[in-house]
Amino acid sequence: MEIRLSRKIVTFLFLIVVLFMYMIYNYHICALPEITQSISNLHFNRTLELYNRHHHIKTIHQVPIITLTGSDAYPKYRFFRQQGLQPIRQLPTALIIGVKKGGTRALLEFIRIHPDVRAAGCEVHFFDKHYSKGFEWYRHHMPLTLDGQITVEKTPSYFITRDAPQRVKLMNPSIKLLVIVRDPVTRAISDYTQAISKKPEMQSFERLVFFNGSQIINTSWGPIKLGIYARFLKRWLVYFPLKQLLFVSGERLIVDPAIELKRVQNFLGIKCVVTEKHFYFNSTKGFPCLFKSERRSTPHCLGKTKGRNHPHIDPAVLQRLRDFYRPFNDQFYHMTGINFGWP
Ligand SMILES: Nc1ncnc2c1ncn2[C@@H]1O[C@H](COP(=O)(O)OS(=O)(=O)O)[C@@H](OP(=O)(O)O)[C@H]1O
Numbered sequence: 142m143e144i145r146l147s148r149k150i151v152t153f154l155f156l157i158v159v160l161f162m163y164m165i166y167n168y169h170i171c172a173l174p175e176i177t178q179s180i181s182n183l184h185f186n187r188t189l190e191l192y193n194r195h196h197h198i199k200t201i202h203q204v205p206i207i208t209l210t211g212s213d214a215y216p217k218y219r220f221f222r223q224q225g226l227q228p229i230r231q232l233p234t235a236l237i238i239g240v241k242k243g244g245t246r247a248l249l250e251f252i253r254i255h256p257d258v259r260a261a262g263c264e265v266h267f268f269d270k271h272y273s274k275g276f277e278w279y280r281h282h283m284p285l286t287l288d289g290q291i292t293v294e295k296t297p298s299y300f301i302t303r304d305a306p307q308r309v310k311l312m313n314p315s316i317k318l319l320v321i322v323r324d325p326v327t328r329a330i331s332d333y334t335q336a337i338s339k340k341p342e343m344q345s346f347e348r349l350v351f352f353n354g355s356q357i358i359n360t361s362w363g364p365i366k367l368g369i370y371a372r373f374l375k376r377w378l379v380y381f382p383l384k385q386l387l388f389v390s391g392e393r394l395i396v397d398p399a400i401e402l403k404r405v406q407n408f409l410g411i412k413c414v415v416t417e418k419h420f421y422f423n424s425t426k427g428f429p430c431l432f433k434s435e436r437r438s439t440p441h442c443l444g445k446t447k448g449r450n451h452p453h454i455d456p457a458v459l460q461r462l463r464d465f466y467r468p469f470n471d472q473f474y475h476m477t478g479i480n481f482g483w484p
Contacts, residue, residue: 226287226288227287227288228285228286228287229285229286230280230281230283230284230285230286230292231280231283231286231292232276232279232280232283232292232312232313233261233283233291233292233293233294233313233316234291234292234293234313234316234317235291235292235293235316235317235318235319235409236293236294236295236296236299236309236316236317236318236319237249237293237294237295237296237297237319237320237321238295238296238297238299238300238305238309238318238319238320238377239297239298239299239300239301239320239321239322239373240297240300240301240320240321240322240323240328240367240370241297241298241300241301241328241332241367242297242323242328242331242332242335243297243320243321243322243323243328243391244321244323244389244391244394244395245295245297245321246295246443246447247394247395247398247428247429247443247447248295248319248321248389248394248401248405249293249295250431250434250443251394251398251402251415251419251420251431252293252402252405252406252409252415253293253434253435254414254415254419254431254433254434254435255406255411255414255415256290256414257289257290257291257411257412257414258290258291258293258409258411259283259284259285259286259290259291259292259293260284260292260293260294260295261282261283261284261292261293261294261295262284264294264295264296264297264298265279265282265294265296266296266298267279267282267294267296268296268299268302268304268305268308268309269296269298269299269302269305272304272308276312279312291409291411300320300373300377301367301373303376306376306377306379306380306381307380309380310380310381315385316381316385317385317387317408317409318377318381318385318386318387319386319387319389319405319408320374320386320387320388320389321388321389321390321391321394322370322388322389322390322391322473322481323390323391323392324391324392324481324483324484325367325368325369325370325462325466325469325470325483326368326459326462326463326466326483326484327451328364328367328368328391329346329350329364329365329367329368329462330346330364330451330452330454331449331451332363332364332367333346333349333364333452334449334450334451334452335446335449336364337452338446338449346452346454346458347454347455347458349362349364350362350365350458350461350462356461358461358462358465365462368466368469369466369469370469370470370473371469371470371472371473371476372469374473374476374477375476378476383476383477383478386477387404387405387408388477388479389401389404389405390479390481392481395428395429398417398420398429399415399416399417399419399420402415402416403416418432419431419432419433420432421440423442426442426448427448428442428443428447428448430442430443463483463484466483470483
């Protein structure tokens with residue numbers, strides 16, 4: 142009897158683990174905090190699906206949230222509902238598509254201070270990894286918004302994903318695209334610094350930059366390849382006119398965040414609310430930080446993984462890389478109409 146009972150318990154626990162693993166796989170690590178909410182939402186989603194089917198709703202934009210969901214239970218939204226306002230989840234009308242290590246997190250954290258901007262907290266990776274899950278899945282990962290608020294999402298790998306431009310266009314042909322770029326040489330070192338922090342046994346930057354000890358730049362190595370911005374931009378310009386893209390200077394976002402934020406707010410068509418008053422320079426970190434944000438009302442900087450110390454790189458290698466990138470940078474300046482002044 143006792144053996145049979147413990148077998149039952151083991152089977153039950155096994156099923157729970159399988160279910161949990163399936164949910165992690167299906168919902169992506171980004172959504173982990175929402176898993177518990179998702180369980181309670183399962184019934185709601187089914188109801189919404191039936192409701193949509195019954196009413197022949199095919200639009201993917203602005204499907205109203207009809208019942209109380211986990212995050213909808215925030216007092217802030219309860220208050221808004223009591224005022225007769227209906228928070229909804231909508232697909233993004235602006236995307237930060239790249240570039241990796243360009244300062245995408247800083248840009249997102251800075252713009253989301255704006256009361257008219259709501260942002261998905263972490264990278265959703267819809268247009269690269271989860272596209273097959275459909276727009277409804279994507280929308281479900283967006284924050285609640287009130288009338289007049291815009292939704293922004295950032296996933297830096299969109300910029301280099303071959304199918305992303307076409308997919309984004311299919312979702313919203315008039316979407317606004319933000320690209321934050323940075324000197325490709327520093328970007329490559331930043332990328333390498335992140336990689337070696339996860340894999341300390343990695344070879345040196347100087348070795349990985351070249352093909353097997355030669356003087357030929359290894360353009361198939363991610364940190365180098367990603368810095369050829371013109372190559373990736375070409376793909377986006379097949380689907381979107383240049384005026385739908387805003388290029389933010391990663392360097393200027395560090396030295397004068399307010400100037401770049403002004404450009405961003407103009408581009409998004411929202412009032413210029415985020416100004417120099419929101420920032421202070423933290424000399425220990427060496428970066429601008431926020432006096433307060435949507436989540437925290439005390440001064441704070443971005444996390445430890447942003448603004449890491451870079452390893453020392455042989456100056457001759459740096460020069461070789463600068464010479465390598467120069468023609469690609471010129472091409473990028475020509476395409477964007479902006480000279481970013483990279484050495
Ligand atoms: N205010 C502020 N605080 C901290 N860091 C800042 C800031 N503004 C820009 N940056 C630069 O952002 C770099 C990280 O870029 P991303 O956020 O795009 O990285 S990621 O692609 O999301 O991993 C990060 O790169 P590293 O310096 O190599 O860590 C920073 O240089």
